[in-house]
Amino acid sequence: MSFNHDFPTLRTSQVKMLYRGRLTSINGERAKLVDLPSGSDQREEFYKKILGKNPSQMNAIWARQSFSGKATAPFELGSENPSDIIQWLNKHKNGIAYLPINNVTIDMNILYKTDN
Numbered sequence: 001m002s003f004n005h006d007f008p009t010l011r012t013s014q015v016k017m018l019y020r021g022r023l024t025s026i027n028g029e030r031a032k033l034v035d036l037p038s039g040s041d042q043r044e045e046f047y048k049k050i051l052g053k054n055p056s057q058m059n060a061i062w063a064r065q066s067f068s069g070k071a072t073a074p075f076e077l078g079s080e081n082p083s084d085i086i087q088w089l090n091k092h093k094n095g096i097a098y099l100p101i102n103n104v105t106i107d108m109n110i111l112y113k114t115d116n
Contacts, residue, residue: 001108002096003089004029010112015050018096020061021071026094033074034088034097040080046098049114 007026010018017023018031025031036043038055047053053061062073077084082103089095089108096111104110 001085001089001099001104002094002111003108004094005109007031007094007096007109007111009110012050012112015112019051019058019074021065021073024071029094032092032095034085034092034095035074035076036080036085036098037077042080042098042100 006029010026014023014026018033023031036046038059044055047055047058051058062071065071066073075088077088082099085097085099085103086105086108089097101113
């Protein structure tokens, strides 16, 4: 989800590349990723469903990407409360987050929707 309505709907491969640090911008705009806290069930489900990885594997991927200077790891929120995610998105025009569809507000731009 994003509040930037200039971001188009993304393909699965683009979402994977974003959250693996291989894609850093969309339509020439640098994307800022947010992640739920470590230990979050939603975070683990997102990683497994979309990326085919567990949180430890993703931490290793981001450590390599950060060390090489190719990408910056997603900002980790201190809470998985949907209102905290929405607040973060409001502060970051090019922010991208994942959250359950029932927490999406009308002014959000849905970039990608997973199968349940």
